Amino acid sequence: MIxxxxxxxxxxxxxxxxxxxxxxxxxxxxxxxxPSGSGKSTVLRCINRLExxxxxxxxxxxxxxxxKSTDINFVRSEATMxxxxxxxxxxxxxxxxxxxxxIKVKKMSKAEAEKLGMGLLSKxxxxxxxxxxxxxxxxxxxxxxxxxxxLALRPKAILFDEPTSALDPxxxxxxxxxxxxxxxxxxxMVVVTHEMGFAQEVADRVxxxxxxxxxxxxxxxxxxxxxxxxxxxxxxxxxxxHG
Amino acid sequence: xxxxxxxxxxxESVPMLLKGAELTIYLTVGGLFFGFxxxxxxGLLKLSRSWIIRKCAGVYIxxxxxxxxxxxxxxxxxxxPMALGFRIPAMVAGIIIIAINSGAxxxxxxxxxxxxxxxxxxxAGRTIGLNAMQTMRYIIWPQAFRRMVxxxxxxxxxxxxxxxxxxxxGVGELLRTGDEIVAVNFRAFEVYLTCGLIYLCMTMSIAKxxxxxxxxxxxxxxx
Numbered sequence: 001m002i003x004x005x006x007x008x009x010x011x012x013x014x015x016x017x018x019x020x021x022x023x024x025x026x027x028x029x030x031x032x033x034x035p036s037g038s039g040k041s042t043v044l045r046c047i048n049r050l051e052x053x054x055x056x057x058x059x060x061x062x063x064x065x066x067x068k069s070t071d072i073n074f075v076r077s078e079a080t081m082x083x084x085x086x087x088x089x090x091x092x093x094x095x096x097x098x099x100x101x102x103i104k105v106k107k108m109s110k111a112e113a114e115k116l117g118m119g120l121l122s123k124x125x126x127x128x129x130x131x132x133x134x135x136x137x138x139x140x141x142x143x144x145x146x147x148x149x150x151l152a153l154r155p156k157a158i159l160f161d162e163p164t165s166a167l168d169p170x171x172x173x174x175x176x177x178x179x180x181x182x183x184x185x186x187x188x189m190v191v192v193t194h195e196m197g198f199a200q201e202v203a204d205r206v207x208x209x210x211x212x213x214x215x216x217x218x219x220x221x222x223x224x225x226x227x228x229x230x231x232x233x234x235x236x237x238x239x240x241x242h243g
Numbered sequence: 244x245x246x247x248x249x250x251x252x253x254x255e256s257v258p259m260l261l262k263g264a265e266l267t268i269y270l271t272v273g274g275l276f277f278g279f280x281x282x283x284x285x286g287l288l289k290l291s292r293s294w295i296i297r298k299c300a301g302v303y304i305x306x307x308x309x310x311x312x313x314x315x316x317x318x319x320x321x322x323x324p325m326a327l328g329f330r331i332p333a334m335v336a337g338i339i340i341i342a343i344n345s346g347a348x349x350x351x352x353x354x355x356x357x358x359x360x361x362x363x364x365x366x367a368g369r370t371i372g373l374n375a376m377q378t379m380r381y382i383i384w385p386q387a388f389r390r391m392v393x394x395x396x397x398x399x400x401x402x403x404x405x406x407x408x409x410x411x412x413g414v415g416e417l418l419r420t421g422d423e424i425v426a427v428n429f430r431a432f433e434v435y436l437t438c439g440l441i442y443l444c445m446t447m448s449i450a451k452x453x454x455x456x457x458x459x460x461x462x463x464x465x466x
Contacts, residue, residue: 048370050366050369073369073372073373073374076369076370076371077371077372080370080372081366081370083363083366083367083370085363087361087363087364087366089364089368089386090386091385091389100371100373100381101371101373104372104373104377104381105371105372105373106372149371150370150371153371153372
């Protein structure tokens with residue numbers, strides 16, 4: 001589904017990614033963890049070319065994102081992203097936020113898109129907020145709307161960039177709940193997060209990125225129970241104390 | 244020589260002055276209409292990724308902002324005909340002057356408003372598969388436009404006052420009309436005072452409308 005080979009990314013003369021290799025299979029939930037500044041968000045942003053890789057190849061559902069003939073807008077709607085700061089469109093109602101993509105990108109009729117949108121809002125438990133504006137919602141509600149907005153494109157994969165990091169602690173649960181349901185339904189997900197509980201419970205594989213390379217790539221059981229890698233041990237020691 | 248204030252002169256001059264004020268409004272509205280188009284165009288050029296395009300827009304903006312409007316008006320109306328062999332009608336020249344002038348300022352307003360929108364909005368638009376133009380049209384522009392309203396209103400008031408400079412090229416707007424009345428009755432005090440009051444009425448009405456529009460825009464969906 002997603003195949004990243006020897007991905008490098010530098011910002012000016014700072015090399016953030018130094019040869020990343022990751023494979024994500026259809027229906028797989030991959031969680032990426034790592035210290036801040038390790039480049040995990042950059043990996044995610046390279047997958048749908050919000051960040052242009054310096055070198056390497058990224059293939060999403062058979063399409064090479066670096067190939068000039070690839071319709072990058074199409075790739076983005078197939079592997080869409082949920083952001084840390086939600087980035088809802090503040091001038092549109094919740095429902096319009098969700099239907100914009102289907103109407104403009106997937107050329108769906110307005111009625112059809114709204115039906116789809118209402119269905120997705122019920123799914124994330126926010127059907128009663130359809131006519132509200134984003135600034136009338138809590139952080140957790142905003143993020144659930146953002147997830148519904150992504151789902152409205154019927155994507156093949158969703159990339160989550162620290163989806164709960166900007167939320168008050170009591171609102172994290174409702175967002176993780178929605179994500180768990182998606183995982184159960186078989187959605188391909190790549191999740192950058194600090195929620196180790198979520199990783200343990202939901203992930204098929206957990207990846208530890210540090211210093212611009214993948215240091216560990218294992219199923220969650222092995223990843224958490226027996227971390228041999230010294231830097232991972234150190235990292236887990238720090239986060240799990242807080243978690 | 245004792246000065247005699249004659250309020251009657253003020254009242255008598257009002258009907259003619261209002262005719263002039265009508266032209267002032269046409270000049271302002273016409274000029275700003277084209278000024279907004281110019282401003283939106285050059286403002287977006289200023290945001291281009293290509294430095295050459297940005298530079299072109301910059302040259303326009305700097306030239307207009309860096310020269311007096313009076314000089315521009317006289318050059319366009321008296322200077323240019325020497326080269327072209329014909330003179331554009333004064334009213335048209337007036338609208339052109341207001342348009343290119345306000346356009347330069349509006350370009351900066353547009354650029355500033357678009358740049359003030361969180362880059363996350365562009366990314367969110369792109370990530371749902373919209374292309375750059377669509378994201379601009381459906382997401383960035385509507386939000387930027389709201390932020391442009393207060394400075395655009397300000398520009399409206401400035402342009403309205405600027406139209407008085409167009410008396411120099413013989414456009415019969417408010418001040419020119421006043422000037423012509425004074426030439427006949429020599430009551431400069433009363434007539435110019437009346438002109439000033441009419442300008443004030445117009446600018447205050449615009450300010451009032453703006454406050455209403457701003458309130459309306461604030462009511463739905465900000466943050």
